[in-house]
Amino acid sequence: MIVKGRGIAKGSASGKMLVSDAPLSFLSGVDPESGVIIEKGHPLEGRSIAGTVFAFPYGKGSTVGSYVMYALSRNEKAPAAIINIEAEPIIATGAIISGIPMVDHLEVGLSDLPEGAEVTVDGDEGTVAWEA
């Protein structure tokens, strides 16, 4: 199964699909040392996003969040790839400076993505692929 979208940050990577329907602030929302979501009340609070293909609607909060994404990648705790409904500058900047492939504007909704399955994101082509 291949779904099309728009490439925001280049590169290709695979990981286990993790889907959240809540927006996320990386600053004070994700622990840069462990990759665990620490935002109080976030649906994925306590879960790690390290190595996952992490899908969420869009980023929120401080622009310093971009540097937190860079910190995650230096600590090898960043998501393998990111999928957003609508890219905004904080996540786009963080993904690009950290070399995390990222796509948005998928032709399917986030709930149509296969939670837990092995998924490949291609940021150059703007596609998401998995074995259906």
Added chain:
Amino acid sequence: MQLEPEDEQILNGEYGETRQKMMELLVGLGKVFGADELIPITSAQVSGASYKTIGKWGLEWLRKMDAKVVVPTVLNPIGMDRLRWKEMEIPEDFAAKQKEVVEAYEHLGIELECTCTPYYLSITQFGEHLAWAESSAVCYANSVIGARTNREGGPAALAAGIIGKTPFYGLHIFKNRQPDVGVVIDDPSDLKDAADFGALGYVAGKSIGNRIPFFTGIRPNRDQLKAMGAAMAASGAVALFHVDTITPETRFPAFKKDVPDTIEVSMAEVREVFSAMDVDAVAVGCPHLSPEELETLSSMLIGKTVTKPFFVFAARGVIADHPQAVSAIERSGAKVYADTCVVVSPALDRYDRIMVNSGKALAYVPTMCGAVARIGTLEECVTVATS
């Protein structure tokens, strides 16, 4: 996005990894904002200059970069005066980290000017495209000068400085610069000092939000426009405002004066912002003082001695060009610091009640310094500091 052949080569890595990454960032953000092309800029101003904001990972990211900016690029204010930080009682460890950040930017060819008023240092002209990051500088450049810039994030402004271009969207496009809300003031004759206009901006910005306001019935000068815009950028998210017959774009035949919505601001509300509270310290220069403001302050302080800590902030270049005014101010016991300001410096954290002459500082001092703020005119600030 449509790219020039050379930009394609940069994107393909032919001009090194740093430029490739920076081009990738401009193209990526261009997609986010729906830009079709990149346009050349004449200068950049980079935020994320304080170690407090970018932290160790931001510093490490900067250190890995290897390219030089191709247009004049300056920094946002940092947490201390680069030379007089000891006098400001900045902790050694903070100063050391701050120096490392500044050095990393210097390595990229950035001028060591850390200011929210880059327009006093190099001439910025009507119609020029810029990539500036600090909210009051963006507001002044767009509104008072008629240059064109979006409010950039730190990495995006740095990328624009290194590539010399920025994505063409938002306030770079003339049709996006038309006003969408009118602002009228019931008793504008009461607006006299820059602090009055700062207080007006502080009040009006809350209802304006991120819209583009069109003011009628007021005639602020440049320093007053600066104070008003800075306050609206802080209490709202104003990046461009127009004042009828005063700011340059309102004189264009294509300028649309018929706005869909109008806000009324009462001077009673503006006056309420002023108080007579006792304070522990006084700070002026938010945004950094203009040469005229520096001269005015020095003449007000002649023969006087401060009895409370009095902080004065201005761009290093402006300070260097006005040595007599600066020494006159410092003879009173006031301190004139460069590179930093009341909002970003930890030096002000030790005071509980701070008097300012700025609507922007009034908006930020409570959260950034954890202090109560009182606004007054420049003259009132001098009176309070010397009585």
